[in-house]
């Protein structure tokens with residue numbers, strides 16, 4: 323009898339971890355991993371590449387370097403559609419491939435909420451290409467000031483104040499003094515504005531901890547405008563609503579970090595989704611399709627206590643990957659497996675290289691200790707996805723900067 327065929331789509335946290343778990347379990351199946359690039363990237367560090375504080379090479383590694391080629395076939399291609407009723411996946415270059423079991427782990431895209439001008443006049447931050455584009459955009463505008471003397475070249479707008487925006491602000495405020503020397507612009511003329519729709523900043527933390535983080539950014543020159551939803555992006559202009567009135571902010575650098583949605587492939591393939599995410603069953607499969615697992619940012623796992631989905635994070639994506647590797651191994655040997663349960667370990671956000679803040683195992687951490695925690699989390703994630711060699715090459719051991 324031929325072996326069952328498992329196809330995993332996406333080599334991010336969720337997909338790569340699934341494949342590594344299948345390798346570890348030594349399942350008797352043909353395993354295929356499809357990813358649009360030949361590299362994996364640690365999405366949790368994209369803000370560093372976007373700000374220019376780390377090169378892309380620091381947060382990427384070749385997918386094939388961490389696969390056991392005797393057990394897994396890697397296909398570098400873009401998934402365009404899942405034909406769920408025919409058990410086939412359509413790839414941009416290689417055409418159709420069939421599966422017996424499918425793991426969809428295609429990750430996130432930028433959420434525009436249909437706001438006019440976002441795609442044309444601002445830059446998203448969702449993968450290596452967009453992160454590098456953010457970096458070039460900021461550097462070019464700052465460099466241009468020497469010729470233009472146009473203050474809009476020194477004006478940076480960050481849209482939204484979620485964790486991605488806060489971590490990006492932490493990095494650019496660290497880098498700007500060095501850039502000012504290199505690119506010859508007056509650093510006191512830099513204007514950084516962060517515009518947030520909700521009235522409270524960092525609401526997931528205690529008021530004291532949130533204020534601690536925001537005050538650091540304010541001291542580094544960031545101006546926060548809150549309770550002010552962005553309504554439109556025009557060329558070099560952010561339009562937001564304040565007290566019922568539309569106001570405009572001029573900035574030549576506009577970074578769009580107002581949240582994410584799951585891959586568009588999910589909707590195109592006819593799954594019952596909201597913002598590219600499917601509410602999955604207790605075993606992470608899709609209702610009526612017991613052979614399809616949906617994990618990572620394309621999935622919504624309900625938190626039974628709050629009756630809301632858990633936030634989409636690398637942390638839950640990795641736990642889902644391990645679970646699905648185990649679940650597939652169990653299915654193939656006709657064993658049952660308990661429902662998936664998420665064990666949140668906490669959250670730490672960085673504000674540049676030397677400050678972190680968050681909650682770890684129920685305790686608040688902040689400052690330099692917080693940054694050490696953050697580096698440990700980055701290293702743990704890297705060893706999980708990339709193994710010890712990758713950790714030694716690309717891990718964070720600069721604790722004493």
Ligand code: FAD
Pocket residue numbers: 331332333334335336337356357358359361362363365366367368369399400401402427428429430447448486489585587617618619620634635636637638639670
């Ligand atoms: P991804 O990591 O996005 O991986 C998806 C993979 O699929 C990628 O390799 C992509 O190239 C590939 N792919 C996409 N589309 C296609 C296609 N059509 N065909 C083929 N391949 C495709 N979470 C935390 O827990 N902690 C943090 O500190 C944290 N920090 C973050 C910082 C930033 C700046 C951002 C943006 C997010 C952060 N997150 C963090 C959230 C976290 O990055 C995501 O939840 C996580 O990446 C989701 O993992 P995933 O495997 O579902 O998707």
Ligand code: NAD
Pocket residue numbers: 435437481482483484485486487489517518519520550551552553579580581582633634635669670671672
């Ligand atoms: P998010 O959804 O968490 O934050 C987006 C922010 O933009 C929100 O505060 C929202 O109110 C605001 N916003 C939305 N529309 C707006 C508008 N029109 N005008 C102004 N503001 C608007 O998104 P994110 O920060 O990209 O994070 C995505 C996911 O990744 C989350 O689950 C987050 O927890 C996770 N993440 C975690 C970390 C960490 O743990 N250190 C870091 C980054 C991201």
